[in-house]
Structures are given as structure tokens and as C-alpha cells.
Amino acid sequence: MSLHEPLLSIEALHVHIRTAAGIVQPVRGIDLQLEAGETLAIVGESGCGKSMTALAVMGLLPVGGSVAAGAVRLSGYRLDNLTESGWREVRGRRIGMVFQNPMSAFNPTMRIGEQIAESLVHHRHLDWDHAHRRAVALLDRMRIPDAATRAQQYPFQFSGGMLQRAMIAMALACGPELLIADEPTTALDVSVQVGLLELLRELQTETGLAILLITHDLAIVAEIAQRVAVMYAGQIVEQAPVDALFAQPAHPYTAGLLQSLPERHEGAGPLSAIAGTPPDLLQPPAGCAFYDRCPAALRLCATAAVPRVEISATQRALCWLRHPAVVGSGAVPPLAEQQGSES
């Protein structure tokens, strides 16, 4: 094999955040690879470290935050030790970022059109007039009605979904190779969502755009992702092609998540949810982080470091259940049964 470098490679990434109460560990050893033209979705529990992973890749961790270990590479080129001037050539130009908090991406005192144009002037060296016309065209392509007029407005005058679309326009403005999009569709109606997905697919075929998509919306995942990484308490607990993930989830957290879809709810009772809460990332547990909530937990899960098991050539899970030693022995009944037989 030739020396193939994936477009984006995240290797054993650990993020630490210093706080008054101690060190929070929102990302605990993440490995991900993304090829040109591909869409990888990251899903997972609220607070599990998805945004911190994206911000670490972009070198934009909050105050007190740092990459404690691991590496991030773009086409083989180390990002995690770039200088600020090095970053200027990457951010907004080679990587476009859609932030979960749209307001943080915009200057509140500057017109929307001007902000998008500025990035084109800076990275693509267009003159202002030309850049402005491009900005309006981009807003129009994002289905902002009356784009020329709206380009002259300030962020607070946009609705939630209009600002989200403006941010996507800004992230795509300079024709990046990689789009990192953190919850980009939460304020979009389904019709605009479908239009956006079509646009992204077009860009992928035309330019080979790769997309790292963080979302809670499993319908969007089903529509656009080829592969899915499921995160829980700072780790990737399952990685699979999209069809396998929905049809045969290998990790109990993934199964519980899919079970909670309102679309899968039947009858009049309450919606199904995974009982309990995730562990505090100030003190992550030694064994499986999902142990307290797992309906299939084995006794060894509480203390033994959990192995990463290959379910197939393309599907992996961080779980004892599918480990050959457990599957082969047949000797370890689920925790519920163990407790039942002891009493």
C-alpha cells in the first residue's frame, strides 16, 4: 500500500479542562479517520464531549482547555501544535466550522453580509465588491429569502434558523476541504434541512468536501452519513456504517439511544429513555462508563478496562459483551440474573 493519509485523522485524543473543582476530562482517547468526500456523523449523550472534540480539532478549546495527549492531522499535517499564524491558513480556508452556538461565530456589531465577505477578501483575495456579491449569492443558496436586503442586517435581527444558515454559508464560503458542523440543523424547518443536505451532497460530488457532522438528529444521520461514531462519556463506544448502526447496534448505549426515538414509540405511555445519568467527567470511572445504566452489564464491566472489539471489518464497539472471552465462555450471565440467583 502507498502512504495514504486520510484527510482528517484524530489519534488517541485526550482533552483536559482545568476548573476550580479539578480537571474535567471531556475527551478520553478518541480515534477517528475521515476521507475526502465522506460524511462521518458523531452522535451521543448531551455532555459527552462532542463539541470539545470538534473544538480541539480546530484549536479553539475554551480557556483552561488543552490537548493533553494525542494528535490531529489534516492530510498528514499536524494541527495540534500549529501556531496562531499557521492556524490562519487552515481555519475558515481549509476547514470550515459551524459552531453549536451561532452567535459566537458572528460579530454582533457587523452586518452579516460584510462578515461573510470579509472572509472571502482575507482568504480568497477577492475585492470587496465581488466578495459582497458572492456573500449574497451564498445566503441565497442557503435559502435566506430576500438575501440582498438581509445581508445588510445584524445577527440579532435574524431568526435562529436564519442565523444558522448564515453560519453555514460563512463556513462554506472559501471552499474548504473539510466541514466540521456542530448541530447545524437544530433551528431549520424540515424543508430547509432537506435543501441543505442536497447542497452538501452536491459539494461532496463536485469538490470532494468531507463532513464531520455532530448531531442529535438521527434522521439527518440516516440521510447523509456513511459512517457513524457514537460517543459516551468522552469515548467512542461504537463505530459503524450507518446501515449497520441502525439495524444491528453493537453497544448497549447505541441500542438504548435508538429505542428512545419518538418515531419508534408505540402506544400511549411515556417515551422510552435510558434511565440514570452519565458519570461526572471530573472523575471518570475505571471500568465501563456506562456500567450504572447498562441493562446487560456483567460483573467485570465495573472494574476492568473495557476492550475495543471488532464486530466486523467496519464495526467496532467498546464493550465486554462482544469480547471473544465472554462470548466463548458463555459463563458470564447478565448482571440481573447474577443478582437474582444470589438472593
Place this chain on the structure above:
Amino acid sequence: MSEPLLEITGLTRRYRLPGGSSLLAVDNVSFTLARGEVLGLVGESGSGKSTLGRMVLGLEEKSAGEVRFRGETLPRRYRRADFQRYARSMQMVFQDPYATLNPRLTIGESLAEPLRLQGWRGDPAPRVREWLERVGLAASMAGRYPHEFSGGQRQRIGIARALITEPEMLVCDEPTSALDVSVQAQVINLLADLRREMGLAMLFIAHDLAVVRYLADRVAVMKSGQLLEVAPTEQLFTAPSHPFTRHLLAVRPRPEPGRRRTD
């Protein structure tokens, strides 16, 4: 028949656009909400849903029209004392989880604030802990500041803050958009319980049609500032009358990779 809890008539909001023209963000909207009822509000992004919700709560001036709550006409423009007075009965969960919490207060202080404003005596701490847990957060988080929380965690703090005073009516603006489906289910179940146990009424704004279908009794559809139709939930989903509603239902993505349209 008993009087509706909330009655909205001809509500209108006009904004100025650059260049001198104006925009009817909310255009002559009327509807009612009964005690313990959930009215889903769906529609086009930018159609005026958040503006409507803010006007109901007096957080935005009304250009025209009227809001009646328990038979009383609410002021067109609120004074300070009005907020305090009506906050007892009506609360809002805001669409933007990043803009709603005071960055200088701990989460515990933010949650205790509405209690204090309503003359609550005694130690708010036990109640603060209870509400953090009800939205799936650890009680030990009360001492942390907003910037230490993720998007979905902040959204849940906003929900706890709106519910802690046990209002009669809640305007929820995309209250679960930043939550994974399991935590979303916990929050939706909580809202459904409060409705059943305490008669909590809700104006529930959301783009997630499956959630609206589960929770709402009736659904209203907005486009370009106007209310296109209001119908009982099952009727709206099975026999929508307006072409725009039919369009939304037809194109909505589903969480089933098999039925993806192109690849």
C-alpha cells in the same frame, strides 16, 4: 364552556428592514390555549414563531392585537412590575441555550433567582437540587458557572429555571433541540407529567415533527408570519389541509437509512 387560559387575537409584529421597507414577522395571528393543553407550533424557519412566543410573554412589544390571560388583557408594552406579576403564571424556555443564563451567576443562583423574585422564603437549595435532577443533571453541578456546561446541559438548565416556580403556562421555544433522543425523552416525559399532574399548558414551538406529534393536542402551522392552519394533532398528521403542511410532512427526513432518497 369554560374560558380559555390564553386567548390571542390579531397579534401582529412589524420590523423595519434596511432600505425603508418593513417586514410583518407576525401577521394577524389568533388562537386559544386551554388549561392543561399543549399546542404545537411548527412551520417555516423565520416564520415568526419565536417572535410570537416572546410577545405572549411581554418580552416583545406588540404592533397590534391582544393577548388575554385568564380573561385579563395583558399590557401592550410591559413595565417592570408587570414582568414580576405575570412571571408567576407564565414562563419561557428560550430557543438559544447560550444566551439565556447570566454568566456571572452559578447555576444554583440562576435557578434560585425566579423563586426569590416571587417572594419565596426559606432555603432554595433543596428545590434547586430537585429540579437539576429532574432534567437529568447532577445536583452537585449547582456550584458551576454556565460556561462549564455543554449546549444541551444549558438547555436543560433553562428548562429547570422556567419550571421551578411551577407556572400555569409555558412557552417552549425548541426546548429539546440540543438534546440527544434519550435525554429528550426524559424531558418530554417530565413535561407530559407536569401537564397531567398540575394542568401545565404549553405553547410548544419545534421543528421536530415526531416530538410534536407525541406531545401536542393540537398543532398550528406558520409560514411568513401567518397561521396557515390549526388542527387536532392526529388530523394534522394524517389529513393536513394546507399544501405547505403537506409539503413539510412529505419531505421530512426519517431515522431510517434504508429509505434515503439519493446516494
